[in-house]
Amino acid sequence: MAQNLDQSARTPRRRSSDAPQKLPTAPEVGVGKRLQEVLDGYFPDARAELREVLDDPELRPAYGLSMEDARARTTASLEKVLATGMPHGAFRVDQGGTGATGATLTGIEMLGHNDLSVMVKSGVQWGLFGGAVSNLGTKRHEQLVRDLIELRALGCFAMTERGHGSDVQSLETTAHYDPDTQEFVLNSPTASSEKWFLGNAARDGRWAAVFCQLYTPDQEESHGVHCIVARIRNDDGSPVDGVRIGDHGVKGGLAGVDNGTLMFDHYRIPRENLLNRFADVSPEGAYTSDIESPNARFFTMLGALVRGRVTVGAAAGAATRTCLAIGTKYAHLRRQFAAEEGQPEKQLIGYRQHRLRLIPRIARSYGLQFATNLLIKRIHDLEAGNLDRANLTPEQSLDLREVEAHAAALKAANTAHATDTIQEMREATGGAGYMAENLLTVFKADSDVFTTFEGDNVVMLQLAAKELLGGFAREMRSLSNLEMVRFGLDSFGGVLRRRTGADAVIHNLLDTFTDAEESTLFDPASQMRLLIEREDRLLKSLARRLRPARKMPVAEAAEVVDRAQDHMIASAWAHIDRIILEAFFEAESAVEDERTQEVLEQVRDVYFLSVICDNAGWFLEQSLLTGTRTKAARASLNDLVDSLGPWSEVLVDAFGVPEVMLDLKLMERYDSMTPKA
Amino acid sequence: MAQNLDQSARTPRRRSSDAPQKLPTAPEVGVGKRLQEVLDGYFPDARAELREVLDDPELRPAYGLSMEDARARTTASLEKVLATGMPHGAFRVDQGGTGATGATLTGIEMLGHNDLSVMVKSGVQWGLFGGAVSNLGTKRHEQLVRDLIELRALGCFAMTERGHGSDVQSLETTAHYDPDTQEFVLNSPTASSEKWFLGNAARDGRWAAVFCQLYTPDQEESHGVHCIVARIRNDDGSPVDGVRIGDHGVKGGLAGVDNGTLMFDHYRIPRENLLNRFADVSPEGAYTSDIESPNARFFTMLGALVRGRVTVGAAAGAATRTCLAIGTKYAHLRRQFAAEEGQPEKQLIGYRQHRLRLIPRIARSYGLQFATNLLIKRIHDLEAGNLDRANLTPEQSLDLREVEAHAAALKAANTAHATDTIQEMREATGGAGYMAENLLTVFKADSDVFTTFEGDNVVMLQLAAKELLGGFAREMRSLSNLEMVRFGLDSFGGVLRRRTGADAVIHNLLDTFTDAEESTLFDPASQMRLLIEREDRLLKSLARRLRPARKMPVAEAAEVVDRAQDHMIASAWAHIDRIILEAFFEAESAVEDERTQEVLEQVRDVYFLSVICDNAGWFLEQSLLTGTRTKAARASLNDLVDSLGPWSEVLVDAFGVPEVMLDLKLMERYDSMTPKA
Known part of the structure; x- marks a missing residue:
């Protein structure tokens, strides 16, 4: 499988405390192309192939159909998906598949750009039903696997x-x-x-x-x-x-x-x-x-079925990117209010508040995609190693546990981001966004349940936090909350920080940082250490809170665990924020072009500063930052969205959303239309 | 019109720094009845009447219909609304109406409990179209008014x-x-x-x-x-x-x-x-x-049309309360996970995290309803004074401006709360919440555009902030951003704090507070002063930021205003948070029963502490609170949702949602069903 990123870990350049320079106001389209290469990740061929297939009006989401018509249309679309050969990657060669796990997971993700009904139905058929028969079955179920791949057995x-x-x-x-x-x-x-x-x-x-x-x-x-x-x-x-x-x-x-x-x-x-x-x-x-x-x-x-959770998160990410592209392109097109009479009205993107609605969410989408790319690559590599799940080596066992924790965390992070961002894009496009023909409400409605199915997000976050609480044995998760507390905390302090696939880059980065240095908001190593510190502190204090429960009677101990629920969830978010930052650095390490580097650095800075601003209260409480610094973070975030404003269309072009998804009524340039056409 | 609240301003009791006591775990239904009286506000008869009419399966929202069927059903429902006589209140007696403004606004709000299509269509017909003809027209348009009231002219x-x-x-x-x-x-x-x-x-x-x-x-x-x-x-x-x-x-x-x-x-x-x-x-x-x-x-x-904005906010509030009732009742019914095998599974409301999803949102709904009640009462009183809008007294002019600013602010606050809370209820009810039959997704879809129509929320918030920036003349709002800055700031510092209708209570409350006192998180006067301080500081610093623009050339000055957009919006939210707190105190002042007082105080504390926690970063940056205090706020919020957890069903019962809206599939008690009924 093709890999376009160099794994030999070029370290992101260190930076002084200076805030980044403002980018030129004329964006360069070439940068968009290069950014797309980075975003496309480790299975770019799968993306390119699906991108072409998906540029098809029949694979756009429908609306206003009767229930029967909507269902029939989706079932028919599955045949188009099958024709790409993509579903075969989910199955082993001896089952009639190709074993191209990474390409298939990426392919299912790509379906999320278009019609989530098709994505979900594909996921049910090939991922869940197919995954169960293929991974939990044996030789005697082989014919059924072949039939279900080819849609002869739904x-x-x-x-x-x-x-x-x-x-x-x-x-x-x-x-x-x-x-x-x-x-x-x-x-x-x-x-x-x-x-x-x-x-x-x-x-x-x-x-x-x-x-x-x-x-x-x-x-x-x-x-x-x-x-x-x-x-x-x-x-x-x-x-x-x-x-x-x-x-x-x-x-x-x-x-x-x-x-x-x-x-x-x-x-x-x-x-x-x-x-x-x-x-x-x-x-x-x-x-x-x-x-x-x-x-x-x-x-x-259950572990054999982790891929469903990964694709749900990944596809929610793709759906979010489609909606960001719609919202951002509209912001460059739509004008409202003139500074004074006689002046042309201002583009929406010209308003600071509008940039603040768009650009931090674009930045988070970049980070989530980088992190999801790493997760998919890791699953691909694991599966390529011909895993015998009934007889795992300790190393494989640890790997799998990490992958499952990351799948749970990124499922929650991707789908929560989708819910927030698709809603914001609907609102940011005003009344136009409410018309079904402009698809945002369709994405909103379709993506809404993604926070629930394949593992409710609240449960996923706690699952991730529990995994983080120590080097638990696989069985740990099966224990009740209480048993977990009793058993698990002894092993706390071991492998706190899990590998994300970006290890070498992060290792090099942190090596360059000396404790004597004052941390700044723009230096990569400083950023990394600040998010690591947050995760560590939250986890350690969580462990301290839970420890007394070990000696308590059942009901009381369960109460202790329950009262730490918000803490547990905060820890999971700190973990997520950290692994996204790592994924940024990993992605940046593959970029050669100077301008592209500069743009991507600013996108990462926006992501990082958003995390700081959203959690300013916590950083201040912990005296990890002063009020002067958190204010500076907010001011810098404003500066950065100003700098990236003219580039925002380039940023969303790099998502490579199939063109047919952007051919919408609200994109029509009607200003120049002849009156009453 | 009936008024069940005593306007003679009983001051909320002061409280020491002690956190509130935990309520008894067995809730008292009588408290719910008394809370409902407070929530029902100044036009309880209108609420009671509509509540009865709306308890009708045909007035539940539909789903899955063809577009034509859905439209025809709504048009038919309008006849039912007409039959209540409620729409007549929007029109003067000489136009064939009754002039019962407050009752009608409350009645339109009540429609929001059920079917938002009916509410919107009613609002278009009687509020917007009817309001335009009735308020902008004269004698010669009287027949049209009579026809439109009776639905002979749509x-x-x-x-x-x-x-x-x-x-x-x-x-x-x-x-x-x-x-x-x-x-x-x-x-x-x-x-x-x-x-x-x-x-x-x-x-x-x-x-x-x-x-x-x-x-x-x-x-x-x-x-x-x-x-x-x-x-x-x-x-x-x-x-x-x-x-x-x-x-x-x-x-x-x-x-x-x-x-x-x-x-x-x-x-x-x-x-x-x-x-x-x-x-x-x-x-x-x-x-x-x-x-x-x-x-x-x-x-x-436009001012003559302010009522449309009020009812959109109010109805979004009613829709939110229906959804909170659904989500909360489900949380008392649904059980998931047992602490240990053999134990009964735990109710969702038994989980701290789940209480944190529900109870702060219930508390904000209380506050928003109190504030909206005050606004509707004020409009009612103004209109009862037979306003001649072409020849207003200075006093009337100020009154109107305040009412318009509050209408804009509460429109944004109510609809933003609806978007957040209805989404949260969908997620908190899991897969069940995604089934249309349980109505949450219908409310989600229907209420979504409320943040946009009748004035986009971002515009509304800026409008409110501009009004707050000084005792501007009515004409001010018509000026461009730049002109506003040039002209308006001179008058800044005048009437910073607008009357909300809760003046006497607040006045008395603040009078009891001495500057020497240390502020605490639970004392009413302290709470009030903290939110006033936040609003004042934000407005003053906003004014400082904008002042230099007066001397700048147009383009540059517009830039200064644009760069302060986030500050402007933050000021509007600070204003909203403050007037909601005032409305709480006003409502509390009418409560006689000790236990009801105690419960309502805790609801207000939850509201207040949520505001503190959500803005902890700002309070810390400003050194208005220490990290110890913000941590204590979070801990107290947790304690309070624990205390109110068992009472949460009583709290939502007090919303008085028409019963038919809660007769839902997800409310079925299936545990005791015979197998395979």
Whole structure:
């Protein structure tokens, strides 16, 4: 796979305390091209290919269609996605795939530029359903993998239940093995066990990968949550006997995704349908698994599905970039109010307040994309190493844990940024932004649930914080909050700072910094140390707060953990802010061109100063910065958005949003239109 | 009109530095009833009446309908609203109305609890179109007023043009008077002059109140923007000759409102159709007006329309309260994760982080409702005084200016709060919140444009700040930014703090405070002084920044103003935060019951501490608070949401949301359902 970034770690140049120079007011288009190369990351061919495919009016998001029409349109679009060959990368060569993990994850991300219904439906089919069968199944499920890749077998990922969203281990659906017929009996024992919110269920799915409590006759208790594939519809589309299918109907968005429900009534399924990579049941009913602990087994299964979380975050990032491009280009086009009569009206981008709405968000999008690129590369490299998840080396185990923590953190960061930014772009484009034809409201509605699905953001942030709290064993996350506290804190202080893929650059950078130096707001090493210090302090004080809980009775200890929830979440954000900065440095290290370097430095400065301004209270409380410095940070942020204002269109051009997505009514230049055309 | 609050100003009790006591964990329903009395404000009968009418499944918001069905449903709902008699209050008795301004504004606000399409369509018909004809017209337009009240004449408010949203004075539509035929010739000379985003235009409107540049033969230049009523459709619904009607089609929400466009092609209209309350044209073509300055005339006309801005803010507040009720009740119902196996899962409200998502937003909704109640009462009292807007006393003029500034500020504050809170409620209810049947996404989509229409929030905040900058003459706001700076700052330092209607209470409160006292976070007088100090400092430093501009050339001075835009907006927020706190004290002063007082104090403390925490950086930079104090504020906020957690359902019950709005799928108690019902 192509890599356009040099991994041999050129250190970002140090800088004195001087604020950056104002850029020339005439932006250079060439810089945009070079910035795009950096943003395109490690799988530029995948981006280029999808960019071309996506420049297609039929792959723009629709609106105002009936539910059935919207769903049919999305299903048809999946064939176009399949035709690119991109989905094959999610599967191994022996399964009919190509194993090009990084290219596929990048490809799914690119779908986010256009129609999120297509992205989600692709993610359900190839990522979740396909990922479950391919990663949790074995040889005997190979034909199903081939069929699902080619869209001959559409399926749902039947994990969530009405009563259990984030708390997957409490799922209630049961599968009892019957040795007499060599079948599993799948059942939904309660109303709260109904499978819920499943994409592909209401209309198209013929199959479901059903997560359920597994029982065998030799043991009264459940063996824990396992996954079984089941037919849910006949070829003619009617539900099979024993399965009741419901339709969630209209949602807040994603009109093209057919979310529905499933209930099982003592539904019998062949033994072979158990996805048996990590555990199996013999014809006689004996349960076996290479992984002894039920918790470890559960998380090994879930871990194999981390890619869904990565693509949800990445695609939300792409959707955000499309909306930033729309909002920014409109700001260069639209004029309102003249300074005095007779003067031409001012472009929106000419207003400081408008620049402050756009440019810090563009900067954060740059940083998030750099960090997401690194994460995808890391997953690609891991998978290329032919991971045996049931028998990991300690090194692989640590790697995986880090990747999962970063996936959770960046899922939350990317989707929260999407929610904030798409909303801001809707508002920044005024009434025009409210017209569906200009697509911002479609993105708003479609992206809204991204903060919830594939792991609620509040849960994701706590997950990331827990991972950070120490070099926990994989099983740790399966423990209750209390057990985590009791067990985990002993190992705190170990590997506090996880590798992000930018290690060499950061190492070199910090090496150049001496403790005697006074830190400044513009020097790379100073910036890095300030965000590291924030993360460290928050984590250490969090650990101190939680430590007493170890000696408390259950209920009391749970209270201690609960009362530290805001602290835990603050720690996760500090971590996210830090790894984004690292990703900036990594990206900058690959830039040769002087002007491009200068622009990218200013973008990073905007990102960094926004973090400082947004958290000024904390830095002041901690005496890490003085009031003079935080005021200076705000003034500098203003200067920087002034400097980058004329460049802002170049900055969003570098996102490489498919052109068809910018061919919108609100982009029409009507000033020069003849009256009443 | 009934008033349930005692205006004779009982002073809130002072409090020592002690943090408030934890409330009992068993909430008292009676407190909810008493809180509702306080929240219901000055026109409780109007609320009670509408509450009953709105408890009607047909007045719930719809979703998933075709555009035509959604529009037809809204139009039908307007008949139900008419049947309440509520719209009549917006019109004078001699026009066929009742003059019950306060009750009507409160009634329109109440519509916001249910279906925002109905609220907006009502606002367009009776508030904007009706308000224009009734307030800008004279005797000769009386029949039209009677017809529009009774929905016999549906009309649009044709102000906004494609090229001109917030900048109304630059409108391009022209009306040239032709003495030969005694007609105005209405024309849309450019593409950018097309009337845009007009509710009631695409489907239902038969009339339009058209804002246009008025020309008479005796003068080459426009007399400024005036308003003329024009037929746009024939009785059979076809457009009249000379008018081209367009349809904006699908929008981000408000599916039931038929937004469209109008273009005029030398369309001839009788002279009498000029709304001639403030200016007229004689049959011979002579222009006359009691108000000499075109700017003053323009703002007198706009001022008569302030009620639209008030109801948009108020209704956004009601919509927010519905969503808070949904989110909070769900948090008491829904359980996720158990502390240990075998234990029941915990209610969402049992999580600290979840309480922090809900309770500060509930508290702000309380404060905003109190402030909005005061504003509506003030407008009611002003209008009851039979205002002659062309000949105001200096006292009335000041009053009106204050009311307009508060209307702008509270429009921005209410709608920004709606956008933030409805989004948060969607996320806090997880996947369930994304299903249209649970209505949060419908509210999200429908309320989204409230930050934009009736005055973009960024413009509103600057308008409020400009008003605050001194005791400016009414004409001030019509000046360009530059002229404002040149002229206005001389008068700075005068009436800095505007009356909010809570004057007596605040006066008494501050009187009890001695400068020698150390301020604490929980004492009412301390709280008041801290927010006053913030507003004053921001305004004074803003004035200092702007002052040099007076001596600069135009372009340079405009730059100075532009660079202070963020400062201006920060000042407006400081003002808003202060008047909300005042409104809290005013509301508290009417409470007799001890426990209710205690609860309401804690709600106010939550509001106040949220403001402190959200602006901790600023207070620290200014050395108004130490880091120890801001940390204490955060800790106290946590304690308070713990204290109010069990009471949170009582707090939202007090909003008095029509019950039908809470009869939702996500409220079903399915735990006890028999399996597979």
